[in-house]
């Protein structure tokens with residue numbers, strides 16, 4: 001005998017199943033008031049044994065009042081328990097629970113980057129219904145992608161809460177493909193006796209500028225550029241020109257040719273900008289993210305004074321020569337860093353980097369995104385992993401503040417072009433003559449220029465010609 005199914009099954013979207021009584025458990029409760037089904041049945045409300053005819057109509061279907069309900073109870077009338085067994089119906093509360101706290105229907109909470117609303121999901125059941133964004137910080141996903149990462153993770157407040165899409169949009173920064181691959185690379189005579197560990201910060205100390213924070217702005221292209229420029233200017237001037245330089249100058253003024261400020265840019269174009277127009281100091285043109293995010297943001301480098309009215313120094317503008325590409329072999333990169341200081345590199349990014357705390361980073365399964373992160377490489381080293389193998393790494397400085405990673409730095413696998421980090425290495429020389437001849441400090445100008453013309457301390461290095469101008 002064919003029978004109709006309990007109507008709640010339709011309501012909860014389950015497939016119609018014919019033949020026999022449906023065994024799937026469906027919760028029922030206060031919404032359908034007991035008392036109006038089995039109790040209204042004539043002549044006898046409850047039937048003994050299995051009696052497939054012992055039914056009552058309910059929402060255009062049928063429910064049962066036979067003793068079979070004692071076993072299955074899923075296709076029975078809501079009031080079977082109360083009418084035929086004398087049991088009180090379950091009390092169903094309308095609401096949801098989170099972290100031990102109760103919430104009313106339509107109340108909203110946040111779970112990481114998702115918004116959840118307490119909703120009725122079945123006739124008698126309430127639960128959280130959440131948006132389905134992929135979050136930037138997601139340890140579950142990270143755990144799935146690797147048994148043993150080989151590096152330590154952390155949960156950062158600044159990244160928590162963010163969707164993956166927003167996180168990439170706000171914190172990365174190389175938006176346009178660099179033409180650097182087509183530049184001729186500098187022929188570095190490879191130095192064979194390089195140490196197994198090297199850190200520019202030990203050799204050049206305060207001439208290597210500290211890690212900064214690009215905040216919610218995809219400006220790694222600007223930060224890595226001005227910081228490498230500042231490091232190189234300090235090294236080549238032997239400490240005469242040590243100013244921290246201004247990424248804001250690039251964000252506000254280097255806006256043509258698809259340079260998009262906080263939405264990303266090209267490091268190579270930034271280098272050409274500094275070569276042509278020079279770069280102001282951080283003190284003179286301080287970082288101001290909110291400003292550079294708006295269309296109203298004006299370039300303020302045409303005046304004789306600093307955009308920062310409170311600047312204690314007069315306007316200093318420093319220059320570099322055209323950037324050059326460093327060959328992509330590990331030895332060439334090491335030689336370059338060892339001889340001349342930090343280089344600029346770009347790498348592919350995925351969500352796992354945002355969870356990096358310490359150790360030698362190696363990318364795990366998580367998806368890579370199109371845009372790249374630009375960083376400074378300032379050294380290298382090696383350590384032993386937990387399987388006893390030697391692990392070579394680069395030491396890089398990021399621009400996500402000093403709370404991220406190893407005080408703002410990270411170490412990444414070396415010698416495998418991991419995430420393309422070794423294939424787009426740029427170096428640059430200070431343009432000492434131009435930087436000094438326009439310098440507002442007479443003593444610095446004199447000392448520097450005397451050094452250049454005596455060719456005693458500062459050697460003007462013949463620079464390579466790039467093949468194409470951007």
Ligand SMILES: *[C@@H]1O[C@H](CO)[C@@H](O)[C@H](O)[C@H]1NC(C)=O
Nearest residue numbers: 049067068069070071084085
């Ligand atoms: C229902 O089942 C319980 C336990 O299985 C049993 O004790 C009870 O007598 C049954 N009631 C009826 C009406 O058969």
Ligand SMILES: *[C@@H]1O[C@H](CO)[C@@H](O)[C@H](O)[C@H]1NC(C)=O
Nearest residue numbers: 114129130131132133134135
């Ligand atoms: C959420 O998104 C993931 C991948 O984007 C998808 O596999 C999954 O089915 C989605 N879940 C829901 C409930 O929509």
Ligand SMILES: *[C@@H]1O[C@H](CO)[C@@H](O)[C@H](O)[C@H]1NC(C)=O
Nearest residue numbers: 138139140141142143144147
């Ligand atoms: C991920 O794995 C680590 C270590 O294996 C563990 O401590 C952590 O609780 C896991 N996190 C999640 C969300 O599974």
Ligand SMILES: *[C@@H]1O[C@H](CO)[C@@H](O)[C@H](O)[C@H]1NC(C)=O
Nearest residue numbers: 137139155156157158160161
């Ligand atoms: C991450 O940190 C935030 C606070 O910054 C906290 O609310 C959240 O529960 C943390 N998440 C995990 C998975 O530890």
Ligand SMILES: *[C@@H]1O[C@H](CO)[C@@H](O)[C@H](O)[C@H]1NC(C)=O
Nearest residue numbers: 110112157158159160161162
């Ligand atoms: C999550 O984001 C909301 C608003 O976007 C904010 O009010 C809240 O403080 C954030 N929570 C954490 C733990 O960062």
Ligand SMILES: *[C@@H]1O[C@H](CO)[C@@H](O)[C@H](O)[C@H]1NC(C)=O
Nearest residue numbers: 177178179180181182183468
């Ligand atoms: C590099 O040069 C090749 C051939 O000259 C050209 O096809 C390619 O688009 C160039 N790449 C870039 C990034 O400009």
Ligand SMILES: *[C@@H]1O[C@H](CO)[C@@H](O)[C@H](O)[C@H]1NC(C)=O
Nearest residue numbers: 286288306307308309310311
């Ligand atoms: C400059 O300094 C004055 C006094 O210290 C202060 O009120 C003002 O806000 C500062 N202006 C800027 C742009 O920092």
